[in-house]
Amino acid sequence: MKPTSLLRLLSLAGATLALALSTQSGQAQEWSQYLAFDDRFSVDFPTDPSVEETTYETEYGFTLPARIYTAEDDFGTYSVTAVDWSEAETLHTEAFDACESAIDDLRGGDNPGHCSRLYYEREIRGAALHAAFGLIERGSEVTHLGSANTEMVEGIGIQLLNEDGSRWYAVLFWHNYHLFIANAIAPQGMPPPLLFSTSLGFLDEQGRRITYGERYAPLYPVPHRTR
Secondary structure (H helix, E strand, O other), rough: OOOOHHHHHHHHHHHHHHEEEEHHHHHHHHHHEEEEEOOOOEEEEEOEEEEEEEEEEOOOEEEEEEEEEEEEOOOEEEEEEEOOOHHHHHHHHHHHHHHHHHHHOOOOOOOOOOOOOOOHHHHHHOOHHHHHHHHHOOOOEEEEEEEEOOOEEEEEEEEEOOOOOOEEEEEEEEEEEEEEEEEEEEEEOOOHHHHHOOOOEEEOOOOHHHHHHOEEOOOOOOOOOOO
């Protein structure tokens, strides 16, 4: 290769690297930690999110209150859905009592005569998995499905490829009677939203971020904290 060609190649590579670094740096400088005290989580957003009050239907058909926190920038759309499960046990108890009285099934009669108090625990243990299944049902191509972990809280990670070339990155966690579904949609050609997907954390009643010394899983004893 001629010296002039080599110099041009090195110059082009340097310019490309500088552009990539400046883009990432500019993106990082705009992001900041958002503290959602009502739902006890923290996450990095590019701007202050909008907050929408909504509801969420569980695997067994119960309707629970939820909030969707959403923010956008040139690199994608980011949201956290926080579902409050604090009233779920009461709903399951009422359904069990009605089932006992009516000799009917919790899900509408497809298994008549069978009532169980175990549905509550089953639904909690499978809450993140059921939510992940809901994402898969959208029909996009699943490119990744596996475990996720933040501050020793176990969860599920899923990535989807949409028909328009955009990608959906999601992590799902259960913590302190809340289900968290963190989604990021990156347009075609945009980098993975690492600033968002790796920043989700959980807060205690004083608003301090929690880190556990051992794994946290639904309905198991809460492990000791290191922070």
